Amino acid sequence: MDRGGARIRKLIALTALFLGVAATPGGAPSAFxxxxxxxxxxxxxxxxxxxxxxxxxxxxxxxxxxxxxxxxxxxxxxxxxxxxxxxxxxxxxxxxxxxxxxxxxxxxxxxxxxxxxxxxxxxxxxxxxxxxxxxxxxxxxxxxxxxxxxxxxxxxxxxxxxxxxxxxxxxxxxxxxxxxxxxxxxxxxxxxxxRLGDQLAAIDDGVAGAQLMIDRADLQGARLSIASMRHQLGLIAERYSGSGLTRERDGLLAASRELQVIGDSDVGRIIPALGRWKGEFDKRLAKRLRRAEGRSLYDADRLAKTLR
Ligand code: HEC
Structure with a gap:
């Protein structure tokens, strides 16, 4: 077995891509x-x-x-x-x-x-x-x-x-x-x-990507773009740890599941559904996340404390 073998198996066991989930029990330091x-x-x-x-x-x-x-x-x-x-x-x-x-x-x-x-x-x-x-x-x-x-x-x-x-x-x-x-x-x-804005911008990128891929009749590319958005939601969830941010974490998980369904749907449905998803996301969850950013681990002091 090559040198990476044991290590990678451990990594995979640990992996909670936002396909499973990054949520940690209330208060526990989140796994980055x-x-x-x-x-x-x-x-x-x-x-x-x-x-x-x-x-x-x-x-x-x-x-x-x-x-x-x-x-x-x-x-x-x-x-x-x-x-x-x-x-x-x-x-x-x-x-x-x-x-x-x-x-x-x-x-x-x-x-x-x-x-x-x-x-x-x-x-x-x-x-x-x-x-x-x-x-x-x-x-x-x-x-x-x-x-x-x-x-x-x-x-x-x-x-x-x-x-x-x-x-x-x-x-x-x-x-x-x-x-x-x-x-x-x-x-x-x-x-x-x-900043939270990094992930929000990357989610915008994913929507732009899915649109471009569908325009080019590339379903595989559209699905990858949607997967990229789910990954960004997971990165946000890592930062919204602690018992005071349960609603935000639940919202992220729900948003990710909705994206999964959209990604699995028929090619003709993806763009309208993604448009609705994004409208809803911007109107509600993104706003809530922005309001709570100072209480999340995007805040440098809180982050430093968690890592100590
Ligand atoms: C595990 C770390 C790692 C990942 C993941 C990775 N790269 Fe790299 N990348 C490297 C290293 C190291 C080199 C230099 C390889 C060499 O010089 O032989 C490199 C070289 C490159 C270069 C050539 C840069 C030059 O010298 O002109 C490009 C372009 C590039 N990567 C793009 C990508 C893209 C696109 C992806 C994803 C598909 C990717 N890389 C994923 C580590 C990585």
Missing amino acids: EQLRWTAPGAELALLSEQPAACLAAGDEPRIRAGRALFGAPTLLGGQAAKAGLSCASCHINGRDNPHFLLAGVSAAPGTADVTNSFFSAARGNRRFDPVVIPDLAMPGKVSRDRETRALEAFIRNLIVEEFGGQEPSPATLDVLATYVRAVRACPGERSVGR
Whole structure:
């Protein structure tokens, strides 16, 4: 068994993607999915800060659709998806993650071996050779040229060969590559705090993505976009722990279940149902979450206390 084997089984046992649920008994510290691959001692830094990214102007719906899929664990297959890993786990906001540490995958924090049999039996090269996770805002070894489509080919390989994911549809690859090409550093700003607004924006991205995918007759892409929204609801639920926020957690769980039903429905029903869902979400739950944000673990002081 490769080095990651035992560790990944433990991860999967722990996994409460928002498919099961992230709710914890009242008052208990919540389990943060992202801490499963975070270096000890870096928990507060990872959960309170994130690398800033600015997006190049361009085809906004495609960029947003790509950003949604970039954060969806179900885009990757097998072990990675089960553990809750997405592209964004290693490339936060399309950039890097200096705190990434996963036994069997990383050597030092901020490194990963994406050719490891940990992720894929097909591609595993049986050598442990982690490298620094690159910042996708910087020019790298893969050309971003639109004509050659080397980036699309690279991403396809990552998903299918390295992470054992399903063959991505042309629209899925197209929006992922469009997003990666649009990621930029922000002038004068290295990192920014984490806020409820991050998840709410990602949920908007998911709706934009589902719409775009349905327009392109891509049901698989639409379902992935909806899965990305459910994952974001799970990330919010992690932060609304404690007995005073039961209503918010229950609301998140109900909203996630509704999305599941929408994702499983006939192709012709998805967009109208998603529109209704989003209208309702914005009118009620999103407002309630915003009002309670100061009492949630998006609040830096409360977060620090929980992690102590
Ligand atoms: C487990 C951490 C991890 C995950 C998850 C991950 N990557 Fe990466 N990514 C890396 C590492 C490490 C490299 C450098 C690989 C190398 O140099 O051989 C890399 C390289 C890349 C590059 C090439 C950058 C360059 O040098 O030009 C792109 C583009 C990229 N990743 C996109 C993605 C996308 C899209 C996903 C999701 C489908 C993804 N990554 C998921 C760790 C990760």
